[in-house]
Amino acid sequence: MAKPQIFNRDMKRLAYLDNALAVGYGLETNSLWTATFTLPADDPKNAYCTPLNFVEIFDGDERIDLFRIIGEDMERSNGATRYYDCEHVLATLLSDVLFQYHQCGGSGVKTADVLNYILARQTRQNWKLGACDFKRYFEYNWENSTLLAALFAVPECFDSEYLWSWDTTVYPWTLSLTVPTEALKSEIRYAKNMTNIKKTTDATSIANRVYALGYGEGVNQLTIESANGGVPYVEDALSIERYGLCSTILVDSRYQVAENLKAYAEQILAGLKEPYVSYEIGAIDLHRLTGDKFSKFRPGEIVRVVDEADGINLRTRIVRVEKADAEGDPGNVTVTIANKTQDIAGSISDLQSRALISETYAQGATNQQIYNFSDNADATHPAKLQLYISDSVVRINKMLLNIEFEAFRAYEKAIGGGGGQTTSSGGGQTTSSGGGQTTSSGGGSTTSSGGGQTSGGTALESSNVLPSETNGQAVHNHGISQHARLATTSDGKTVDGYETFIWSGAHTHPSHTHRISAHTHEVYDHTHTVRAHTHTVKDHTHTVKDHTHAIEFGIYEGQRASKATIKVDGKEIPAPSSYSNIDIVKYLATDSSGKIRRNSWHSIEILPDNMSRIVGAVFAQTFCNSRGGGDY
Structure with a gap:
C-alpha cells in the first residue's frame, strides 16, 4: 500500500x-x-x-x-x-492573474490558441496545454481574473459537454480540454455493489426562458437580440408546456459579443429547464477490493444505476466521487450522479474570492458630445464636418444632425495692388481726314442789333475780359490768335495762296465806356472749304506707378440658401422635411459585420442651393468603455 x-x-x-x-x-x-x-x-x-x-x-x-x-x-x-x-x-493557477484588461479570440483564433494565451501568463510554467478537442472562434474578455478562472470560463459558452482532465505524472504538468466519452464505464446495481441510494429533486431553480445580459449598463447593456432574430431571450417550448413559463435573467459582464452570450445562455437553459435531480449512492468499491474494473468510479464517466425495486434505471454521468478513509475503510465510496452537469459558476466565484479578486469588469459610461461647425458654401463647394469614432465606443445610441442657413458672409472687399506697370501705344499712327469738304452758308441773311447800348469800363462782355487785381481796370486778353486771308499784291491784286496775320498779348484799358449804335449785320452767301489733310499721333507710352490698394474691412452679407443636399460618408441622404434632428446613424459607413466603422473618420457634407453660410452641429450619444491608454 x-x-x-x-x-x-x-x-x-x-x-x-x-x-x-x-x-x-x-x-x-x-x-x-x-x-x-x-x-x-x-x-x-x-x-x-x-x-x-x-x-x-x-x-x-x-x-x-x-x-x-x-x-x-x-x-x-x-x-x-x-x-x-x-x-x-x-490551484497553482490561482497564484497568477490576468491583470487589468485582456482580450483574446475571435475570427481565426481557435480555442487552443486562447488556452495557450492564458497559460503563457504563468510566472512559473507549471502547466502546458495537452489535447484540445474543440475548435471554436469565440472572443473572450477578462479583467483582473485569475488564470484558473479564465481557463474555466473558456468552455462555459460551448453548446456541448466538455471535460477538463490533466496529467501530473510529468512536469510541466499537462492540462487537456476534451469531449467526454459516452462509453459506459461502470455500473452500480442494487444487491451487487449498492449499499444505499438517496434521490434529491430540486425545482427551485427551474427556468425555461432565459433573458441574457452581458457587458454594459442600462440601455447600453449587451443583449442577444442581434444574434437571436431580435428576441432578447432563449426558451424551451417543451419545458414551458410541462411546467409553465418560468423566466430568469442571466447577467454576466464578461461577455461582450452577442453570439458568445447567446451560446452561454443556451447552455444555462439546458441546465435549468428541468428540475435538478441527483442521486447520492453509497457503493462498495469492488475495484479496490477485488480488482473489478467495471466497479471503478471516476468523475465525468458514464455509469449505469439499476434499482429494480424502486424502478430506477439510469444511465448518466458521474458528478462526484468521494472516499472518506482510503486506509481504514477502503471499500466505502460515495458516488453522486445528476441529470445535468454541475454549474461551476459558484466555484469560480469562490476561487476568485479566495484570491481576493472580485469581478471588477469595467462597465464604461454613457457619453454625450456635440460637434459644431460653420462655413460658407455653395452648390459645388460644401461645408464639411469630419467626425472620428474610436474603438472605445461600444455602442452608438444617437447621431443627430442640425442645420441652419444664414446669409453668405465676407469680411473685406478690396486688396493691395501688385506694383507699377508701363504699357506702350504700339507705335505712331496717322489718320486721314477722308478728303476735302465744302459747306454752303445756305444764303445771305440780315440781323438787327436790337438797339444801342452803353457799357462802363468795368463791364465785361466776354470771357476774355477780366478785372485787374491792382487797379480794377479792365484787362482784355487776346491770347494768341492766327487768321488767314487771300494774299494781295501792292497794287491790290489778288494772288494765289494765303497770308497769315498773328497778334497776341493782353491790353489794359482805362476806365471808359462804349456806345454801340443800333445797326444791322448783313451776311452774304458764302462757302467754307476744308482741304484734305491728315492727323499724326506719335509713338508714346503710359506709365502707372507702383501703388497699393488698402483693405477695406467689414462684414458683408450676401445670399441665403433655402435648402441643401446632405451627404454622409459620400452618400446622399433623402431630402429631409426639416433640418432639425436629422438621424444620420443608418447612413454612416459600416464594416463587414454591419457595425458603424470604428477607428475611422466619417464625413458630413452640406451643399446649399446657392451661396450661403451653413451653421451646423451633430449631437452624439455613445456608450464608451472605461479602458484606454495612459493617465495624463
Missing part, C-alpha cells in the same frame, strides 16, 4: 508519510479536487507538511493525483492529531 509523499515546490521529494491516517479525497467533474489526511501531532514529518508544499495521494496502490497543502488543524483528545486539507495542484 503506497503512502502519501511530500514534495517541495520544485518537485523535490522531502518525505514519505508512513504514519498518515484517514487519507480521503473528493473528485468532482470540472472543478478542483480535494484531499485530506492526518498525522500524529508528534510525528517529526509534520515539519515537511508546510503550506503549499505538494502531497501525492494514493488509494491503496493506485495513485489518485497530486495536491498541495492549504490548511492545517490540530485537535487534542486522547492524543493530539494534525488534520491537513489539500487541493489539486491545478
